[in-house]
Amino acid sequence: MSTVTTDICIIGAGPVGLFAVFEAGLLKMKCHVIDALPQVGGQLSEIYPKKPIYDIPGFPTILAGDLIKNQMDQIAPFHATFTLGERVETLDKQEDGSFKVTTSEGTEVFCKVVVIAGGLGSFEPRKPAIDNLTNYEGGKGVNYMILDPEYYRGKRVVLAGGGDSALDWAIFLADIAEELTLVHRGTTFRGAPESAAKVASLAEEGHMRLLLKSNVTEVHGEGQLNAVTVVPDGGEAFQIETDYFIPLFGLVPKLGPLENWGLELEKSAIVVNTFDYSTNIPGVYAIGDINTYPGKLKLILCGYHEAALMAQSAYSIINPDKKFVLKYTTVNGVPTM
Amino acid sequence: MQEDITVYVENPAGAREAVPVPTDMGLSLMEALKAHEFNIQATCGGMALCATCHVELLESPELPEPSDDELYMLENLPDQRPGSRLSCQIKVTPELDGAVLRVMADFE
Ligand SMILES: Cc1cc2nc3c(=O)[nH]c(=O)nc-3n(C[C@H](O)[C@H](O)[C@H](O)COP(=O)(O)OP(=O)(O)OC[C@H]3O[C@@H](n4cnc5c(N)ncnc54)[C@H](O)[C@@H]3O)c2cc1C
Ligand code: FES
Numbered sequence: 001m002s003t004v005t006t007d008i009c010i011i012g013a014g015p016v017g018l019f020a021v022f023e024a025g026l027l028k029m030k031c032h033v034i035d036a037l038p039q040v041g042g043q044l045s046e047i048y049p050k051k052p053i054y055d056i057p058g059f060p061t062i063l064a065g066d067l068i069k070n071q072m073d074q075i076a077p078f079h080a081t082f083t084l085g086e087r088v089e090t091l092d093k094q095e096d097g098s099f100k101v102t103t104s105e106g107t108e109v110f111c112k113v114v115v116i117a118g119g120l121g122s123f124e125p126r127k128p129a130i131d132n133l134t135n136y137e138g139g140k141g142v143n144y145m146i147l148d149p150e151y152y153r154g155k156r157v158v159l160a161g162g163g164d165s166a167l168d169w170a171i172f173l174a175d176i177a178e179e180l181t182l183v184h185r186g187t188t189f190r191g192a193p194e195s196a197a198k199v200a201s202l203a204e205e206g207h208m209r210l211l212l213k214s215n216v217t218e219v220h221g222e223g224q225l226n227a228v229t230v231v232p233d234g235g236e237a238f239q240i241e242t243d244y245f246i247p248l249f250g251l252v253p254k255l256g257p258l259e260n261w262g263l264e265l266e267k268s269a270i271v272v273n274t275f276d277y278s279t280n281i282p283g284v285y286a287i288g289d290i291n292t293y294p295g296k297l298k299l300i301l302c303g304y305h306e307a308a309l310m311a312q313s314a315y316s317i318i319n320p321d322k323k324f325v326l327k328y329t330t331v332n333g334v335p336t337m
Numbered sequence: 338m339q340e341d342i343t344v345y346v347e348n349p350a351g352a353r354e355a356v357p358v359p360t361d362m363g364l365s366l367m368e369a370l371k372a373h374e375f376n377i378q379a380t381c382g383g384m385a386l387c388a389t390c391h392v393e394l395l396e397s398p399e400l401p402e403p404s405d406d407e408l409y410m411l412e413n414l415p416d417q418r419p420g421s422r423l424s425c426q427i428k429v430t431p432e433l434d435g436a437v438l439r440v441m442a443d444f445e
Pocket of ligand 2: 367378379380381382383384385386387388389390391423424425426
């Protein structure tokens, strides 16, 4: 568990959260950024890193992944700090009007201003509909992401899924796990053909077991997972003893905990005042895809504009005694912190 | 001008709602369902990248075969069913009249 004290806590490391770091940095405000995903970039890194974007001013075309890389370079002078792979769970107002933001892993961020740049919500694993699955989450045998493959050294592992991540991890874990099974409902893999071929040859050579046209339907164990039930299409169900079951079916965005913070919402988006993109909670702003107002467009460009106005308003909360004076970066350059 | 067609959306309780859809606007089934405020996020805007527009067709005419991209997404879904399709990949045409479907996000 770690504790961070900063001026602004930004929830969401998508393009808009990252630009908010820049705008805040120009005004010499310190930022800490939290994202539920293990990498920065939001939808651009998670959904379409290799797609060209055509409507970023100054770039006739730029790949989504490159835009995020450029944004990280652009904010480097401001030394923002990051907590990645943790979801923000709670927002508590302190007596002095400041905030405490707490994550799923217990990280606490103390700050004067909270900026929600949460996009479509946090991306969460798409879970198969298996009874009791959640009973084995949190270190009891069911995981939805592989953070450190070494964790599975010498263990028995059942993976499920047919996408690139299921294939990639199967190849990786074949060397590490004591026993590895990949269960896939289909007959073919439409992921990278080299990976599919590699998995097939690992299975032929006996380095892993590959069960096609099959589904994991049950999980078993007393407190700790020890077996799963597999049902082949049109065949008899059977059990596989295992230490871990890892379903890899991709991610879906969920608004999640933000819904319970007392913010005014409209159709899963946060209602804001377009003067400065503040919410109904003083000191809390919402920018980018997560907010709504008459005429809202869910575009990166619009989120950038919102970040700039937010930063000016946040400045007066963080520096109540100073008067804000707009200076162009072309006049003063980019200050460092 | 082309008439509206009707598709029927079955909710988890089994009731069917008739949904009128125009065929002359080049809509996808996802766009039509979203316009009627069904529980479809369509995160990727119809690019077969997110599967948040997953539907199960219970009764429908012959439709064009899914593309490889659509099949790839569908194969990766834990709740894929025999009639599973990505609604963003289905064009609203007069042939779709009378189709019955479920919005899978309601069954999660
Ligand atoms: C396929 C596709 C193509 C697109 N093309 C374009 C385009 O060409 N031009 C354009 O302008 N826009 C485009 N968009 C839209 C654009 O991607 C969004 O407008 C943009 O990503 C919004 O940025 P954001 O920073 O607000 O949110 P996001 O990119 O969604 O980032 C939000 C981040 O917040 C995190 N988060 C949310 N809640 C929590 C929580 N509780 N705790 C921790 N972290 C949390 C999420 O994990 C996520 O990483 C496209 C979108 C898609 C899907
Ligand atoms: S809208 Fe994303 S797959 Fe259909």
